[in-house]
Amino acid sequence: MSRNARHQALFGWLFAAPFAIGFLLVFVAPIIWAIRAAFFGSEAAEGGLYGGGARREVFVGFKNFAHAATNPGFWSGMGRVLAFGAIQIPVMILAALFLALLLDSFLVRRPGLWRLGYFLPFAIPGLIAAIVWTYLYLPELSPFAAALPDLDGIAFFLSPRLVLASMANITTWTYTGYNMLIFLAALQAIPHDLYEAARIDGASGWVIATKIKIPLVRGAALLAVLLSIIGTVQLFNEPTMIRTVATWMGNDYMPMLMAYNTLMGQISPSGMGPASAISILMAVVAGSLAVIYALVQRRIAR
Amino acid sequence: MRKIALAVTLTVTLALAMVGCANPQDKKTEQKGDPVKITYIHRLPDGEGMTKVADIVKRWNDANPGIQVTATKFDGKAQALAVKLETDIKANAGPCLAQLSYNEIPEMYVKGLLQDVTAEAKKYQKNYGGAFGQMTLAGKTTGLPQDSGPLVYLYDAKEFKALDIKVPTTLDEFKAAAAKAAAKGKYIAAFTPDETAYWLSAQTAAAGGVWYKTEGDKWKVNLDSLEAQKVAKFWQDMIDAKSVLTLDRWSDAYTKAIADGRLIGNLSAAWETGFALDGLDGTPREGQWRVAQIPDFGAGAKTGPDGGSGVAVMKGCAHPAEAMKFNDWFNTQVDDLATQGLVPAAVQPAKTPAKMARQFGGQDVRAVLAQANKNLSQDFIYIPGFSAVVPKTTETAAKVAAGNGKVADVFAAAKTSSFQALKSLGLPAI
Incomplete structure (x- = not known):
């Protein structure tokens, strides 16, 4: 050297x-x-x-893991986050892509202002957003929730049938702007020569968006979806807040909630060991899902 | 060579940074003649118009230069404090004294976080009522009680008069009065899912039963007892007859129901008298409410414990005798503690604070609460792991309140989760 x-x-x-x-x-x-x-x-x-x-x-060897993996509460919680993600992630990603394409086109005046506006919900701390939305769902405080009927004896937005959708709404509201920025950054990295060439060949704005822009932001979409899958498995603020007004949910409604309450001595067996085992199992599931998605995506792209 | 040197430097920096995080409490560098230092962590509200804990402690510190106390307020939830204490004590950085709910005492003791201060506690026992027993586990006392929460009955006297109903003294009278009020759209009680674990266990105690007892060296989970069944049936009847409001105690719906005059009474913990009526201040309903003893649940003039807490001596406290001396002094400052909304566990009577007198139309609230304290069941104990029983009970009760289940299910859920809690702690249960 x-x-x-x-x-x-x-x-x-x-x-x-x-x-x-x-x-x-x-x-x-x-x-x-x-x-x-x-x-x-x-x-x-x-x-x-x-x-x-x-x-x-x-x-104790693998006892904590065995307990977590054979706990039906863990898997029903995992089932809930997967159902949540299966609907919420596509909706959010498509909305983010749509907004990004809109801002990248010449249709909008003052795109900077809109960009900031869409991004603003993400700037609000997650817990505060969850509190604000919880108030909007609560018939006693909300300007509109009182007008809606109870479902199964429980306030409309907080009922077992709708609570996942109510949470998905909070997440979508918070993260659509964030994902839009990922797409926007990818869109702005596309060389404008491509558009020029396309126009000379007679392509319309629609064709440019669908045939050039969307295929070229696929990498960004992969990133956005992977981050969303991991974020969904770790969903915590929304169920924690909503549970304070929907006590029927139980303290193992979602895996992260379960890990937290296990640590807090609110679920037996409790303590650092069982809580760590649940967390690691969650990481394994989230990691596997992300890998599966990436592989499927690659195969489709071929 | 350089690379190795650098790696070493990095490692050392890292190690130093990590050492910096540790914060041992009792450095063994104390000199003789230095004052003894006691740390005390509490969860008292310290709100507007209350005598602040810092001021009470300052009085002690001024009068006792040899025992200097530092009080810290913990702002999070009780469970968060329990976890913090466990972590800190294991790192030898815990406080000397900590405020703990009575239901947490057994599990904190099981985890090895509390000191046995039986000998010291004996000196002060005469200053305290029945709650002293809540700090004592199998003959070992771990601290002193601070406040107690016997169940009492809060009601709106003016509304009761307008409806021509009297404060019920038996469960049958209670049902009849509730039905009469409900016919007019008023409710003399609320079934509150988020409080059921403490609330229903206290009522079982009022009926002369217990949720848990000991048989030799084993825990007996006693949730099928006749007393428990009686309490379950009573609330099932009330719910079936639609004579009770079902809403969470710690919800805006509850506050609103009182403000609207729809909820005109409830079986409440004594400490709720400190704030339950705050929403009525300055409204026409101010000063209409009164406090009374709960109806006879079948065991005569008896009530059960709903909450309350004590100040325990934690493991690792180097000066338990001095800590207990302060502990006793602090918990006998009954007038100061009463301003914090507490029902002090000390026998010495507390004055009814001005705010309470105003909210209860000049009633001598403290006298009623003192009587409730005397009627308090001495037999009720919590199992270690009760913290994990509470959420399951709440979850099940919320389903019952929504019309999807029976009150008996709540007791069944409490039973299952009690066994689970004991089993996972490795404690013998039958």
Whole structure:
């Protein structure tokens, strides 16, 4: 290695250090710790009513995973997020693509203003958005919910039949603008020569949008869908907030809620071990779904 | 070579940063003569017009230079505090004293987070009523009680008069009065799913039963008892007759029903007298409500515990004797605690705060609550893991309230989840 190269390597490391340290501390370390925790549980130190008032940490192997994987509550929660995603993700992605195409065309004046407007919901913290929408769903506070009939004895938007749609509405409202930006960035990276050539060949605006723009933002669509799948499996703000006014939902309605409440001692077995096992199982499911989607997408593209 | 040096530097920096995160509570560098330092974490409301915890603690600190107390308010939910305490105590960075609900005491003890301070507690026992028992587990006392929540009956006296009904003293009278009021679109009680675990267990206690008892070294889950069935049947009858409102206690619907004058009474925890009527301030309905004893659930003048909390000494506290000395002093400042909306567990009577007198038309609320405290069942205990029983009970009760199930299902859900909770903690249950 020449002196110069060594010098450069040193600077490279120095520049990377702040990120690397942060990454290790707040990302890698907690993951390693969670994986370790998932293999441990605790048992009463002694017999008796209160187990001697002390507990021991014990290695339990895959017991926590086995429990999470055989828990019907976990899979019905997973089923709910999948049903949610199967409808919400396509709706949101198509809406985002439509808005992006609109802003990229010459049909709209002041696209900057519209772009900001569509993006604004994403700038509102997720929990606040969930609170605002929960108020809109609550007959006592909402300007319109009181006019709608109860379903199965429960307020319209909060009833078992509609609550997933009510949550999907919040998510769509929040993330459509965000996904639109992903598409818009991809659209603006397309060389304008292509459009010019197409126009000379007599292509209409519609043809340019469907034959040039949409095929060329496929990569962006893949990214947006993958992020959405992962986000859906981790759905937390919406069910947490809505559950405060729809107590029938139970505290394992969705997997993330279940992991959280397991940690909080609200679901037996509780604690760090079982909660970590649920989280890791969730990550595995989300990861598999993302991989499956990417593979299917690639096959179709061929 | 350079690369290795750099890697070492990085690792050391990382290690230092990690060490910086740890925060051991009791550094063993105390000198003789230095004041003893006690940390105390609480969840009291500290609201407008209340005597602030910081001010009460300051009085202690000024009078006791040798024992200096730092009080911190925890703003999250009770469960979040429980998790924080568990994490902090394991890292040897926990507080000395913490406010815990009575139903959390057994599970915190099982997790090894509480200290046995029986000897110290004995010195102060005479200052406290029956709630002292809630801090004691199989003969080991872990702290001192702060407040208690006997079930009482809150009602709108003016509406009752207009409807020509009296405060019911038996369950049959209650049903009759409820039916009469419901015929006029008024409700003298609410079935509140989000409170059922505490509310129905307290009523079972009022009927002379318990949800849990001990048989030798085993827990007996007693949710099929005759007393429990009686409570279940009573509410089932009330719901079937449509003489009760079904809404969550901690919902806007509840507040609205009181403000509208549709809900004119409810079986409530004593501590609800501190804020339940706030929504009526400045309205024509202000000052119409009164508090009374709950009807006879079949065991005479008896009521059950609905909530309440104590201040426990946590594992790792280096000065339990001094901590208990402060603990006792703090929990006998009954007038200050009463301003926080509490029904102090100390025997010394508290003055009825001005706000309460105004909201209850000048009634001596404290006297009624003190009587309820005397009628409080001493037998009711919670199992370790009760925190996991509450959500299942709520979920089931919400379905019952929506008309999809029977009140007996709530007890059945509580039974199943109680067994699960005990089993997953590895405690013997029958």
